[in-house]
Amino acid sequence: GNQTSAVMFVIVGFSHQKDMNVIFFFLFLSIYIITVLGNLVILLVINTDPGLHTPMYFFLRNLSFLEICYTSVTLPRMLVNLLSGDRSISFAGCAAQMYFFVFFGSTECYLLAAMAYDRYRAICNPLHYMDIMNKKACMQLAASSWICGNLVALGHTTFIFSSPFCGSNAINHFFCDIQPVLMLLCGDTYWNEIQVILGGVFVILVPFMLILISYGLIISSILKIKTAKGRYKAFSTCFSHITVVTLFYGTGMFAYIHPKSSYSLDVDKVLSLFYSVVTPILNPVIYSLRNREVKGALFKM
Numbered sequence: 001g002n003q004t005s006a007v008m009f010v011i012v013g014f015s016h017q018k019d020m021n022v023i024f025f026f027l028f029l030s031i032y033i034i035t036v037l038g039n040l041v042i043l044l045v046i047n048t049d050p051g052l053h054t055p056m057y058f059f060l061r062n063l064s065f066l067e068i069c070y071t072s073v074t075l076p077r078m079l080v081n082l083l084s085g086d087r088s089i090s091f092a093g094c095a096a097q098m099y100f101f102v103f104f105g106s107t108e109c110y111l112l113a114a115m116a117y118d119r120y121r122a123i124c125n126p127l128h129y130m131d132i133m134n135k136k137a138c139m140q141l142a143a144s145s146w147i148c149g150n151l152v153a154l155g156h157t158t159f160i161f162s163s164p165f166c167g168s169n170a171i172n173h174f175f176c177d178i179q180p181v182l183m184l185l186c187g188d189t190y191w192n193e194i195q196v197i198l199g200g201v202f203v204i205l206v207p208f209m210l211i212l213i214s215y216g217l218i219i220s221s222i223l224k225i226k227t228a229k230g231r232y233k234a235f236s237t238c239f240s241h242i243t244v245v246t247l248f249y250g251t252g253m254f255a256y257i258h259p260k261s262s263y264s265l266d267v268d269k270v271l272s273l274f275y276s277v278v279t280p281i282l283n284p285v286i287y288s289l290r291n292r293e294v295k296g297a298l299f300k301m
Contacts, residue, residue, distance in 0.1 A: 009094050011087045013174040025082040031281055032075040038284030039064040049297040055133040059115045060287060062142050066111065067280040070104040073097060074175040074276055094176040099157040106203045107149030112245050113207035114141040116214040119238050124221045152203055159195055177272060204252050211245055240287045251275040
């Protein structure tokens, strides 16, 4: 009887720490600027250096563009909220924010799996690598990642925002994430929770298992290399990718693959900050500092 057709939501964010608003604003503004500039530099370096026009850097270019989009879904809106104090967001605006956040996040999960497959082919099939990972194959893998991410986001957003909301319209989070919005739905949300968990399995666990299989085969091939220098050189091409996968998938699993009964808003905020804000700013650093080719191209530019 208390069902409502919500017109506006209120993003609670960090409103309980109003005296920290100015500090939070400049902190997140700095993070956003560094993230965008860092990933733009990676894109520029890859596009301008012919030596980096290889499958590995094709996927890295996709990842950098994805990180710019990913952080732009949440941080600019958070900055406006911190500066103006107006924490309201329309029903359509909340749905759009959730859609794009899930879209870019899911696409990154699939893209990281595609990057692991690329490393597997490079190390386990070096003689046929360029034939297997040709331009068409790379385009198909990248396009599949974007299409799958879009389908997952469309399914989640449609399923949640076609359900009735009731009671409070306050979203205890800093953006319209799935679990905080799910808590505002009326009645039994069992099937919504099942959908979220299943979505987490297909978006996080399945690509993660493919990554583990790829690296199992990679490690097996590296161990067969006779010289320590050769083993180090082969493994060093994977180190940056392994670091990014650990950071992104680790927090994603904790955030999405659990029932609502074990859900903690405070813990989720911290996890969300990590995979939506911290990881994108670290990616350019990880890939540039650990990669001699990128550092060389950056120095030349």
